[in-house]
């Protein structure tokens with residue numbers, strides 16, 4: 345069996361040591377070469393490795409054939425999330441808009457238009473609404489565990505949880521999807537997430553999935569506007585939302601926003617798999633979560649999973665106006681990347697960052713710029729992820745299901761996380777076997 349404590353993190357240290365020749369000479373040399381291929385090969389490590397090598401939190405390099413400003417660390421994050429200094433219009437590369445984001449969504453807006461659109465997302469995330477989603481997901485977890493226990497087969501957790509979350513979020517948003525349609529809808533949504541950093545057929549499948557998903561979601565928006573069947577749902581709110589100009593969103597844009605709820609909720613399956621991996625690699629924490637019903641313990645575990653495991657490597661923006669920070673000139677219009685994963689592993693902020701240690705979060709709350717797995721700053725004013733609470737709720741529910749509702753074994757499998765895969769996932773998708781209802785489902 346593979347030792348997950350050794351393989352479940354992207355190990356950048358060896359590469360750093362090889363690259364440790366440092367200094368301005370390095371900055372100038374690296375500046376001239378396009379770093380797209382190195383970045384695709386090391387999406388989680390390249391930016392912070394170069395920052396350490398140059399001894400700077402901010403430097404320029406060429407990416408996608410453009411000079412790009414790279415920023416890492418909490419101080420840089422605070423600058424990056426200042427809307428007077430950075431905007432999002434034109435920031436996302438075309439391949440990201442053609443797959444993950446779509447066109448015209450909240451990610452690409454600035455100022456008042458962004459604030460109004462963001463308010464729509466935030467209004468969907470009330471504690472009551474999140475409880476409703478968790479109730480649906482809990483019912484589906486119990487059904488799935490009973491089915492796995494009944495047929496005794498091995499289960500690829502990533503595949504099953506992706507479908508479970510897809511079914512739950514479609515029901516929650518009021519998008520009618522039958523159980524038979526769930527696998528196909530899940531595949532399309534997963535392809536939007538998988539493809540932006542891919543090359544060849546996987547990228548092309550992601551573009552096709554975006555076209556299909558936009559048409560499908562726009563159809564639901566149009567039907568929701570024509571009938572009252574979606575009343576009281578997130579679909580109705582998105583379909584009925586009026587922009588700053590007082591007009592409803594064009595159906596294609598409302599479709600992108602509907603997909604901005606469906607797609608990332610399915611993406612939470614990755615964090616569920618990372619949680620399962622962390623439970624497997626840390627038996628004392630598994631026992632603690634199983635035996636103690638202490639919210640702070642669960643919170644600490646979930647926060648450490650979000651910090652430790654690689655997900656989105658960077659966030660992108662454009663410099664709004666010329667300014668200088670720490671001696672670096674930020675040129676208006678230049679693309680900038682904030683190193684999210686590097687900031688969450690910055691040794692200046694985190695004690696032994698390459699170790700999985702949930703206890704670091706016990707009795708301590710991180711600030712808005714040091715801990716940025718889903719972006720930083722203010723949820724309402726900036727581009728920080730509005731789905732953070734939903735993400736944590738669904739992770740906690742899944743951890744409860746995995747520790748209290750089911751017993752299972754983890755057979756030998758390849759749990760390594762390829763350092764070039766963004767977003768990352770253990771190779772096997774995390775296989776579990778011999779699933780049984782824990783204490784008849786009553787633990």
Ligand code: HEM
Pocket residue numbers: 450451452462465604605606608609611612613615655656659660684717718719720726727728729730731732734735
């Ligand atoms: C799987 C876990 C998730 C991760 C790792 C994640 C990560 C992120 C990141 C890194 C950003 C960009 C921050 C920035 O640009 O500065 C973001 C934005 C966003 N996320 Fe999430 N997210 C997750 C779950 C969710 C969920 C569950 C939802 C909705 C239900 C959601 C909806 C959004 C939206 C709409 C934005 C754009 C916000 C804006 O531009 O103002 N995300 N997310």
